[in-house]
Amino acid sequence: MPVALPFLTATAGRPAAGPRTRVFCFPHAGGSPRAFLRWQSSLGDDIEVAAFCPPGRDQRHREPRAASVAELAAGAAEAVRAAADGPFVFFGHSLGALVAFETARLLRGHPQPHHLIASGCAAPSLLPTRRVVETARLEGRAFTEAVGFFGGLPPEVVDDEEIAELLLPALRADFRMVAGYRYLPGAPLDLPVTLVNGRDDPHVDGAALRPWAREAVRPPQTHWVDGGHFHFDPDPTGVTTVLRSVTSGTGDADGERWEHVEVI
Incomplete structure (x- = not known):
């Protein structure tokens, strides 16, 4: 199949x-x-x-x-x-x-x-955690830096705002999805x-x-x-x-x- x-x-x-x-x-x-x-x-x-x-x-x-x-x-x-x-x-x-x-x-x-x-x-x-909720509220550079806490982002993405804005919309949407989760x-x-x-x-x-x-x-x-x-x-x-x-x-x-x- x-x-x-x-x-x-x-x-x-x-x-x-x-x-x-x-x-x-x-x-x-x-x-x-x-x-x-x-x-x-x-x-x-x-x-x-x-x-x-x-x-x-x-x-x-x-x-x-x-x-x-x-x-x-x-x-x-x-x-x-x-x-x-x-x-x-x-x-x-x-x-x-x-x-x-x-x-x-x-x-x-x-x-x-x-x-x-x-x-x-x-x-x-226990979800969403306070850190996820707070991160999901952020925009721009503040969001990118907060996401860096979790790891997984290459340094060139964290350091370059233009690259970040190009690559991170899906990540931002996912964080907001988790922040809205209700167990x-x-x-x-x-x-x-x-x-x-x-x-x-x-x-x-x-x-x-x-x-x-x-x-x-x-x-x-x-x-x-x-x-x-x-x-x-x-x-x-x-x-x-x-x-x-x-x-x-x-x-x-x-x-x-x-x-x-x-x-x-």
């Missing part, structure tokens, strides 16, 4: 290599879905990366941007229903983790979700949840992760990896190791074989 339009893959057009677990990846604020496609070579033929492209970006650049996290998740859930023809895993980073979480909520009862991996994201009940309590997810976070992340610490325990039937597993908020850039080994683990059955649906592991 072809992958639906909102998803990009590095395997499109290749002959099928047997049954695959698809990993639906959701980008961070201002992030490109194409960045996930570089992970494909590290994951082998039994895993397929499918990167979610939000409206208003990449091949969907002519579409209006989503106005809220709820709208973005609703579109993602519809696309997943159309594209999922086998077992799948959700992976999201920062804003992407929040969208993946809300998408998983909308897909309760779907027979094939295998796992949710949330990277660099405080528990949804609604709901039944915990009946699928395994794994949290991946950089040891040096200035934005998300252990206290910010603990309330994730209320969002799943089984206690989430936490992996601390080297790096900051963007711990997978330039080396995604910490994340791809977790992805291979959960898709190979190490984190089975009953949670019986899980152990706490720190990926170095």
Whole structure:
């Protein structure tokens, strides 16, 4: 079955290599879905990366941007229903983790979700954080400098106002989307949840992760990896190791074989 339009893959057009677990990846604020496609070579033929492209970006650049996290998740859930023809895993980073979480909520009862991996994201009940709300209110140079706290922006973007104004509209829109998020309590997810976070992340610490325990039937597993908020850039080994683990059955649906592991 072809992958639906909102998803990009590095395997499109290749002959099928047997049954695959698809990993639906959701980008961070201002992030490109194409960045996930570089992970494909590290994951082998039994895993397929499918990167979610939000409206208003990449091949969907002519579409209006989503106005809220709820709208973005609703579109993602519809696309997943159309594209999922086998077992799948959700992976999201920062804003992407929040969208993946809300998408998983909308897909309760779907027979094939295998796992949710949330990277660099405080528990949804704590969002939006004060820093995100304050950053979303800023304009121009003040916004660019505030965003630099999270990392991920090349110095030439931070230092050059013209480049910043050209490249940052999507990032600014995403920050405002997160700032407008309103968490609604709901039944915990009946699928395994794994949290991946950089040891040096200035934005998300252990206290910010603990309330994730209320969002799943089984206690989430936490992996601390080297790096900051963007711990997978330039080396995604910490994340791809977790992805291979959960898709190979190490984190089975009953949670019986899980152990706490720190990926170095």
